[in-house]
Amino acid sequence: GGGGGRRKSKSKASWCSCCGSRVFNIMLFLGLAGLALVYPMRTGGYFSDSSALLPSKQPSVQDVIEGDFGDGSSAAQDQHSEDGNTLVWKVSKVDPPSPIVAAKEPVVVEEVQQAQRPPEMVEGQSMAQEYNQQAKAKAAEAMRLWRKRYSQVDHGPGCARCCQDGERWGAPCLDVDACAAKAPRGGKYAFVYAHVGRPGWPWLTFLHSLKIQALALAEETGGSADILVLMPSKDIQQLGTRHWDLINRYEVKVTPVAWTIPPTLKWWPKHWWPGKADGWCGPQDLMRLHVLGLDTYDAAAFYDQDIEFQGDAGAALKCAHTGKFLSTSGGVEEPMNVGFFAVRPDKRLLRAAEIFAENVSFTEQTGWDNNGFRPAGGYFVGAECGQGYMHSLLYQKSSKKGRQALKLAGLIDAEGKLEFEVAQLDRCIWNYQTGHQCPRVFDCERIRVHHKPTHKANGGDCTKLAARSGFKSPFALEPPPALPPKKWDKLGCLSKYVKIGANCKCSEPNNHVKTVTVEGVVAACEAQTSNPSGDTFGIAFKENTVTATRIDARSCWCDDSIEVQCCILREAGRGA
Numbered sequence: 217g218g219g220g221g222r223r224k225s226k227s228k229a230s231w232c233s234c235c236g237s238r239v240f241n242i243m244l245f246l247g248l249a250g251l252a253l254v255y256p257m258r259t260g261g262y263f264s265d266s267s268a269l270l271p272s273k274q275p276s277v278q279d280v281i282e283g284d285f286g287d288g289s290s291a292a293q294d295q296h297s298e299d300g301n302t303l304v305w306k307v308s309k310v311d312p313p314s315p316i317v318a319a320k321e322p323v324v325v326e327e328v329q330q331a332q333r334p335p336e337m338v339e340g341q342s343m344a345q346e347y348n349q350q351a352k353a354k355a356a357e358a359m360r361l362w363r364k365r366y367s368q369v370d371h372g373p374g375c376a377r378c379c380q381d382g383e384r385w386g387a388p389c390l391d392v393d394a395c396a397a398k399a400p401r402g403g404k405y406a407f408v409y410a411h412v413g414r415p416g417w418p419w420l421t422f423l424h425s426l427k428i429q430a431l432a433l434a435e436e437t438g439g440s441a442d443i444l445v446l447m448p449s450k451d452i453q454q455l456g457t458r459h460w461d462l463i464n465r466y467e468v469k470v471t472p473v474a475w476t477i478p479p480t481l482k483w484w485p486k487h488w489w490p491g492k493a494d495g496w497c498g499p500q501d502l503m504r505l506h507v508l509g510l511d512t513y514d515a516a517a518f519y520d521q522d523i524e525f526q527g528d529a530g531a532a533l534k535c536a537h538t539g540k541f542l543s544t545s546g547g548v549e550e551p552m553n554v555g556f557f558a559v560r561p562d563k564r565l566l567r568a569a570e571i572f573a574e575n576v577s578f579t580e581q582t583g584w585d586n587n588g589f590r591p592a593g594g595y596f597v598g599a600e601c602g603q604g605y606m607h608s609l610l611y612q613k614s615s616k617k618g619r620q621a622l623k624l625a626g627l628i629d630a631e632g633k634l635e636f637e638v639a640q641l642d643r644c645i646w647n648y649q650t651g652h653q654c655p656r657v658f659d660c661e662r663i664r665v666h667h668k669p670t671h672k673a674n675g676g677d678c679t680k681l682a683a684r685s686g687f688k689s690p691f692a693l694e695p696p697p698a699l700p701p702k703k704w705d706k707l708g709c710l711s712k713y714v715k716i717g718a719n720c721k722c723s724e725p726n727n728h729v730k731t732v733t734v735e736g737v738v739a740a741c742e743a744q745t746s747n748p749s750g751d752t753f754g755i756a757f758k759e760n761t762v763t764a765t766r767i768d769a770r771s772c773w774c775d776d777s778i779e780v781q782c783c784i785l786r787e788a789g790r791g792a
Contacts, residue, residue: 347696355431358690362527369661374642378545378653380591382611382638390542390639392646395535403439405430405533406516408507410446412476412500413493414454414749417777420445422682423466425525427693433530441530442513443468446506448476456746457781458713465695476503478573485600501554501602508559509566520555520667523647524680525691527664532558532646540637541565541610547649547668550596551589552607552640555667556647560636568625572609572618584608585617610638651677700740700783709739709783716745716753716764720774727772731763736784738762747778755780 374389381387407426411419423443430441445463449472455463463470476499477484488496507518515536517529536542536558546553559565578584580595584604589596590612598604609618622628627635641647644654649668651658660678673679681689700711712734719730738757745764746752751773753764762782766773 351427351693352431352435354693355428356435358428359432359436359528361690365661366527369659371662372657373655375644375653376655378549378643379640380545380551380611381640382551382607382613383590385591387640389642390535390540392531392535392542392641395538395540396531399437399534399537401438403437403514403534403537404512405433405437405439405441405530405537406444406510406513407441407533408444408446408504408510408516408518409521410500410504410518411451411521412448412503413451415451415456415459417456417458419459420462420468420521422521422524423462423468424692424694425689426519427466427695428691429525429529431693432528433533436530437534439514441533444471444510444516445469446471446473446503448473448503454750456777456779457742458779461713461781462695473503473506476500478502478505478570480570481573481576483577497598497601501598502605504554504557504602505566505569505606507557508561508569509563510561511563513561515558516561517558518554518556519665522667522670523555524666524682524689525664526666526681526689529646529665531664532641536560539635540639542639542641543606544641544643544647546597546603547643547652548597549592549653550598550603551592552603552611553643553647553649553667554598554602554606555649556665557606562627562636564625564627565636568621568627569606569609571624572605572621576617578604585615587612587615587617590614648678650674700781704740704783707739707783707785709785712782712784713779714741714762714782716762716778716780718774718776718778719766719772722772722774724772728766728770729763731761733761734782734784736760736786739783739785741780741782745778745780747773747775749773749775749777751775751778753778753780757782 377386379385379387379389407430409420409426426443430443433439434441443466445468447470452470452472455470462468477490481502484490484498485496488498504518507516510516515533517533517536532542537560539560541557541559543552543554543557545551576585578600579586580600583589583595583599585608587608589599589604592599596603608615609621612618619628622634629635643649644651644658645662646665648654648663648666658676658678663678666678666680669677669679671683673683681687681691700707700709704711714732714734716730716732719727721727737760741755741757741762744752744754744767750768751766752768754767756763756765762780764778764780
């Protein structure tokens with residue numbers, strides 16, 4: 217956990233003294249299990265259809281089978297095992313694990329389910345409907361203002377030789393707007409994030425910026441646009457109450473993935489091994505390959521979490537809808553930067569990425585499969601991770617193993633022609649990463665997607681809108697207000713997150729307990745909570761105080777991220 221204290225082991229005497237209660241607990245568990253067979257557990261709607269991402273060799277698959285999505289549809293999908301056999305299973309949405317105790321298996325959390333319910337009707341119109349109407353109007357106005365400014369910008373030359381075709385620099389950058397104009401009306405689109413490891417807080421810091429893009433794209437095309445977060449199942453279980461609140465309020469679809477590196481990939485750096493949390497960027501990069509297989513969408517675009525949207529990014533998805541794989545180069549002249557790519561998803565693309573992994577290796581001298589680093593002169597940043605892997609597979613026509621993988625997946629016809637087109641976009645506009653290779657005189661208003669610098673700009677670099685003093689970005693949408701659990705409906709209180717914070721005074725007595733004071737009177741709180749380090753706490757409250765007692769260990773804790781959802785009366789003196 218996040219604390220510095222050790223967990224105390226039970227003595228033999230205390231172990232024996234609780235045997236009776238353990239027998240009772242076992243009997244109670246068996247009784248509840250019997251009831252579960254009679255009354256099937258209802259699952260809710262937090263997870264997106266992940267059937268395209270789960271392989272046939274999925275452990276614990278019983279957790280997610282035999283369900284529906286609440287809309288009358290099911291997700292029976294073909295899944296391909298490593299040996300080419302096909303299995304079919306039905307995958308249901310799964311409720312999030314408890315935000316209170318990190319469970320080993322997904323569990324139903326009634327309070328969280330009810331917190332996602334439609335709000336009470338207010339003057340004939342629900343709060344949710346009213347918020348959605350206001351949000352769509354704000355997105356439309358943001359795009360209108362941006363287009364007005366954009367029309368007044370000097371659209372001179374773009375980046376200097378920053379686009380490549382797998383063999384040479386200086387290939388023409390694709391005209392995205394002209395391409396997007398050819399996209400059919402309607403369509404189902406996805407903006408995609410990915411996360412590996414225990415989520416911290418704050419999290420998805422530019423989600424408010426991305427939500428504007430999704431709403432605007434759906435309105436413009438007459439289609440739909442979802443926001444997805446790809447995560448390994450074990451990391452989903454570490455999402456806390458605050459994470460789920462953000463997910464629900466912005467209507468994000470959490471999508472579990474079965475692997476972070478292709479199952480058949482047996483190469484990795486000598487200093488790394490599967491399960492190691494750091495030391496290689498492979499897992500966080502290669503997990504993004506799952507975007508290639510999201511074929512329930514007409515187009516999907518992946519973006520790093522530190523990307524801010526400053527203009528119309530939806531055009532890249534509409535262009536991808538026409539049958540293209542799009543990317544940009546990197547800010548230090550990597551041929552491909554995996555912080556952004558857009559694609560018309562196809563399961564065959566994901567299959568090609570898996571086939572490419574078989575018996576492939578990498579060296580800093582020869583690249584993937586001894587195919588070199590063209591058009592780069594040698595090793596480049598991220599070459600041993602997703603940037604080199606995807607570039608070799610999709611862009612390098614000279615990669616024999618890459619072409620073979622695409623052909624075996626059915627993406628190259630008898631004449632040797634790809635069924636999709638690969639192209640690159642102007643990095644200075646579609647994935648800005650400092651002013652390197654951008655025109656010397658460059659209007660920052662031309663930027664649609666800003667990646668780097670993350671904080672302060674150097675020299676003539678363009679900054680993020682959020683870093684500009686006194687500037688309020690039009691591409692920022694506040695989420696709807698948090699809704700308290702249904703059981704608090706009659707309390708007349710306001711749902712808030714109370715910060716408990718760290719209690720790192722490990723040499724003091726009772727260092728496993730901390731009390732904080734709040735403004736107002738506490739009417740209710742969740743019974744338990746946890747911090748990102750996995751420490752768990754029991755919660756008590758009285759008048760204007762909230763007390764957290766660590767229950768997984770009688771120990772201090774130094775993780776400052778612990779919060780608990782409580783309901784606070786606005787007026788002192790009102791009882792629960």
